[in-house]
Amino acid sequence: NPGNFIEGAMGNSGTYQWTRYGIPTVAYGEWHHATMSFDGADRRFYYDGVRVGPPTSFPGPIHYTDQPLVIGADFGSTPVATAFDGVLDQVALWDRALEPDEISSLYNGGAGVTLP
Secondary structure, eight states, X not given: OTTSEEEEXXXXXXXXXXEEEEOOOOOTTOOOOEEEXXXXXXXXXXXXXXXXXXXXXXXXXXXXXXXXXXXXXXXXSSSXXXXXXXXXXXXXXXXXXXXXXXXXXXXXXXXOOOOO
């Protein structure tokens, strides 16, 4: 976590947009909950169940016709660049934007939940 930030990016065939979100220092061996939610107009980033920064508008929909979904790295010409140096666990996608209380419930005070 050099610089104490995390980035969230989305794109479609006409737009690629990323935002850098400031987060607290992450110590080696600590687990954290990161969520990005998109409601068709705005995306929101949550860290350990709490929204970080203001909503960011995005001219949806999200789609690429010939590009892969990348989580934990940035899609580049290699094809994947700047990979996350850590472990990702229980990655999940929903077909709708999650509400803040749902995201907080998933974080569960740091205990997490078992996904179905």
